[in-house]
Amino acid sequence: MKKMSSSETKAARIVHGVVVEILYTVALGLLGTCICMIVAVLAK
Amino acid sequence: MKTRFGWHDLSIVLHYTGRILAGLSLLCLIPAFSSLVAGEFAVAVDFMISFGAMLTLGSGFAAFAPNGKRPGWVHGMTTAGLSWLFAMVVAALPYWLSSHYNSYLDAMFDVMSGLTTTGLVLLQDLDHVSIGINMWRHILTFVGGQGIIVLALALFTDSSGGGYGFYVGEGKDERLFPSVMHTAKSIWRISILYLVIGTMMFWFAGIQIGLTPIRAFLHGFWMYMATWSTGGFAPMSQNVLYYHSTLYQILTFIFFTLGSFNFALHAAVLRGNRRELLKNTETVSFTITMSLTLMVVIWSLTKLHVYPDLVAQIRKGFYHLASAHTTTGFMTIYPQQLANEWGDSAIAAVIIAMMIGGSACSTAGGFKGLRIGILVKAVLQETKRLMRPSSSIVVQKYSYHGVRALSEQQVRNAALVVLLYIAIFAVAVVGGCLAGFPLLESAFEAASVTGNVGLSIGVTSTTIPAGLKILYIFNMWAGRLEFMAVLASMGFIGIFFTRRKI
């Protein structure tokens, strides 16, 4: 398998990092959605 | 050793302030160019007037103030503080020339609101504003989010020794790299990376929701800049409500949450340290405080039957709470609806979220999650100390790019800044009440201004007294710079004019 150059490794790390960060915020959004669901049910 | 500041110190401060203003003048060329392309020739002329005036003032200061002495810590901090005030005065010129403002004070208010990424607006008739002015508004908020000093450090590589003082004076003390110049460049690289990604995503979303490709690009570019900088400006008067789009709301949620994260956290994750997202004191404290305040908001909205169903509660309740906590200030409801429909407990929770704010060394405002985390850890440490024998030593740890031991100095610094935030918040609440607004509404607007949020409950308008506008400008400025540069500037001017030694 062809070894990645350092710039390719760096680019891959940056892309991976961006994707991870976006997924983290999506996860925060889902957490907030779950909290909304639970609290709305309890408050009724 | 007693300190006194003389003309030589003032000339150092003015010299560097001049360099920053000269650099800021170059930003005028962006809206000037976009106005030319759009055929708005009168607007392009206004921006060339502003460019020339800012360049004249900036280079005048830089030329006539000698640069023989290396700037010290105080020079850096004072320059950071004063350059923001000078920037507010000169950057208001394009606004004033546009005839969309009732007074020059209103124009300065909007500049400070943009630079501090607050997002409150006194501009009249936003829906008829030129492309050039909209470009200027959003560029100011994008540059202000990163910091005008950070921009200057990134671009003007004069390796002066006082660089760290300038950097810290702008409310950042996180060094991504040993060199502060390198740190500033890294902050901009991260921001530009996300600018490209975010603009593309917003552009695509804009076309999906029915905007023409050119309008979708412009709106995407502007909305991305306002979102990442947690500024909260929007090109239309209805703010995010204008788009009537779940997709736009999701994208703004993603990018304003990311914008509220510490740049050091971004750097760590982009270097491959993904675990930091989960372990970091700031992200943990943000998740906890947002969850707690969200529970109060949703409970209140459900009890009052404000929204018809769960989806509506999420799109309104959760979205506005997140917008408040990240100190962005985007709204999909009218300020009057917030005042009339949300109820006191939901509004109180939003006030608390606004005051807590986002992460340190980010584009967000408020106390910052790190300080909340430090103070909570300090309370735990004290509790442990009480429970254990008096001779025992209690070491409290917290996770922040590695495990660190909590020190008395850190607790003291965190408590002092939080106390100062609360003090200027209280003054703004009293100011609002004196201007005739009810207590809760005054508190809401005061929190919005002090935390650089930009959500409005209807207090901020062009008709409020000039004194309240000036008070709000001060709070935006002090809150954004986190007091050090403000105290340094006030101390420097006081010592200079009274010729005292301290």
Next chain:
Amino acid sequence: MALWLAGFLPSFGGEPITGEIKSAAAIPVSRLVEKAASFDGSVVTIEGEIVGDVMKRGLYEWICVLDNGTAIGVWSDSASIYHGMIIGSYSSSGDTVRVTGVFHRACNDHGADLDIHLRTIERLAPGTETVHPVQKGRAIAAIMFCVSGGLFTFFWKRKETGS
């Protein structure tokens, strides 16, 4: 799920035929917003200028009506909107229209947005082009400031290289 998709799918289903008609006279949009609860679900009439964009979403579209500083979104099927609409912006003032429709404080179809679902639209006055001529005085000021900025910068850089 259907409600969640409301942001980027057109709204299906029509409005109920019956709806209390609050007033045949135009109501200021600011008053609608202020007293949203009392107007919720009613047929209302507003007058204002079309601004912003016509956002087409399938067979439907959003228009934005600005009335004395307060704007409101109006949702309509494309067939109901007349052709040749002039939209207000920097370079034009938009058509002045009279819109009648059902007002929603928190629209079920549109993620609880405050909006009006259009029934009828009538153009009261056509939009006009707004001219912003370049003022001679400002053009001269621009040249003078740019020249002075250039001179001061030259003087500053020369002083710096000299020292």
